[in-house]
Amino acid sequence: MTAPEFGGKHVTVAGLGVTGVPVARALHGLGAVVTVVNGGDDERARAQAAELTPLGITVRLGDGASLPPGTELVVTTPGWKPSSPLFAAAEAAGVPVWGDVELAWRLRGPGAAAWLAVTGTNGKTTTVRMLASILEAAGLRTAAVGNIGVPLIDVVLGEETYDVLAVELSSYQLHWAPSLRVHSGAVLNLAPDHLDWHGSMEAYAADKGRIYEGNRVACVYNAADPATEALVREADVEEGCRAIGFTLGTPGPSQLGVVDGxxxxxxFVENRQKSAQELAEVADINPPAPHNIANALAAAALARAYGVEPAAVRAGLRAFSPDPHRIEYVAEVDGVTYIDDSKATNTHAAEASLAAYPHIVWIAGGLAKGAGFDDLVTGAAPRLRGAVLIGADRALIREALEKHAPGVPVTDLDRTDEGAMAAAVAAAAELAEPGDTVLLAPACASMDMFTNYNVRGDVFAQAVRARR
Known part of the structure; x- marks a missing residue:
């Protein structure tokens, strides 16, 4: 469906928020008759509705179940589960359901920018921003877009033109994007996450694997994660598209990897059986933690698939600086380094963070989202100097520590007040020795105690700096 075909078409947008508002505006601008349905009726939703209704857009708050009469297309925002009654009603009425990514993909104009796309359980945002930095260093007009916070619909319909886009895609977005066919795509890793939304690990993996469908040049996978390679094997790609692996070890043919730093x-060399091309040094990556090196390799693979020269890979990685709360250095106090990785909201992310330091006092806990912690603690136990536990589900982590790291001292803070994080930092300082790292890598969501992981990280950093 192209832009002119939306004139007079009755479209229902499921959800407001960061995605729904620009989608509703865009569809209205294309001449569609737009109705937005939103399950919530809170202050933010009412404020967003007040922005849209003067345009002639109908907004129905507190009603996300029924399909408005006359609907010819539903465009959903990422958070709505496939099991939502609205989608059952759409299916029964023969009405198609698209996501915002599907809509943006179909609305691309002639000569539109190529998409280099990234998904995975962890590391998506960092990899996409690294990729954009590399593409910029190559002199290309680019932007980091998608699930990273810049709606694709705004980019596709905007006035600015691009050569290539670095696109972050969540499993939610991929689920509702059946016609997406990117230049090259990467799945960084797969671990259980959002299973309440997808219904099973198999369904979650299948949605991640949609990023490979129809790839033209390269399907980039993690050689250390066989599940990502399996998704490549299952994908229906264009003839000539190649499987490209990345590894923290010595790379084989058709891989990127690490040799002597x-x-x-x-x-992407002429004789990949016998030769290799240096791209950068591990020291060019900030920070040079193992999982971040893997992110850099994935970004480099996508950039090389697009034809970027090695010098631009090095320059882009050197220019990149990570977002806040992603293994972010806070301070050194009395010989102890304090690191904020509040973004580690699941066990897979925390595992990568814990692997980056030799001696750790670990601050962990929050909302577990159904996760177990046995494997995480077993792997981290040799590095743990101690642990400080906070949040609603801290008992699950304590039980794993008692079982798999019985010699590690644990401070269990049974409090969720404003001073809880400062108390956690103080307790961690008591356990730490000079040369150690106090690491906030909660392995849990934050909403039991904080508005989001950003606030959690900010409060941690404030507590650390107050000790200097």
Whole structure:
């Protein structure tokens, strides 16, 4: 469906928020008759409705179940579960359901920018921002867009033109994007997450794997995560598209990897059986933690698939600085380093963070979202100097520590007040020795105690700096 075909078409947008408002505006601008349905009726929703209704857009708050009469297309925002009654009603009425990514993909104009897309359980945002930095260093007009916070619909319909886009895609977005066919795509890793939305690990993985469908040049996978390679094998790609692996070890042919502190390419070279191309040094990556090196390799693979020269890979990685709350250095106090990785909201992310430091006092806890902690604690136990536990589900982590790291001292803070994080930092300082790292890597969501992980990280950093 192209832009002119929306004139007079009755479209229902499921949800407001960061995605729904620009989608509703865009559809209205294309001449569609737009109705927005939103399950919530809170202050924010009412404020957003007040922005849209003067345009002639109908907004129904507190009603996300029924399909408005006359609906010819539903465009959903990412958070709505496939099991929502609205979608059952749409299916019964023969009405198609698209996501915002599907809508943006179909509305691209002639000569539109290529999409280099990234998904995975963890590391998406960092990898996409690294990729954008590399593309910029190559002199290309680009932007980091999608699930990273810049709606694709705004980019596709905006006045600015691009050569290539670095696109972050969540499993939610991929689920509702059946016609998406990107230049090259990457799945960074797969671990149980959002299973309440997808229904099973198999369904979650299948939605992640949609990023490979129809790839033209490269399907980038994690050689250390066989599940990502399996998704490549199952994908229906264009003839000539290649599987490109990345590894923290020595790369084989058609892989990128690490040799003697160097990032090297054995995929996009003339003789990949016998030669390799140096791209950058591990020291060019900030921070040079193992999982961040993997992110850099994935970004480099996508950039090389687009034809970017090695010098631009190095320059882009050197220019990149991570977002806040992602293994962010806070301060050194009395010989102890304090690191904020509040973004580690699940066990897979926390595992990567814990692997980056040799001696750790770990601050963890929050909302577990159904996760178990046995494997995480077993792997981290040799590095743990101690642990400080906070939040609603801290008992689950305490039980795992008692079982798999019985010699590690644990401070269990049974409090969720404003001073709880400061108390956690104080307790961690008591357990730490000079040369240790106090690491906030909660392995849990934050909403039991904080508005979001950003606030959690900010409060942690404030508590640390107050000790200097």
């Amino acid at each position: 160097l990032l090297v390419d054995r995929a």
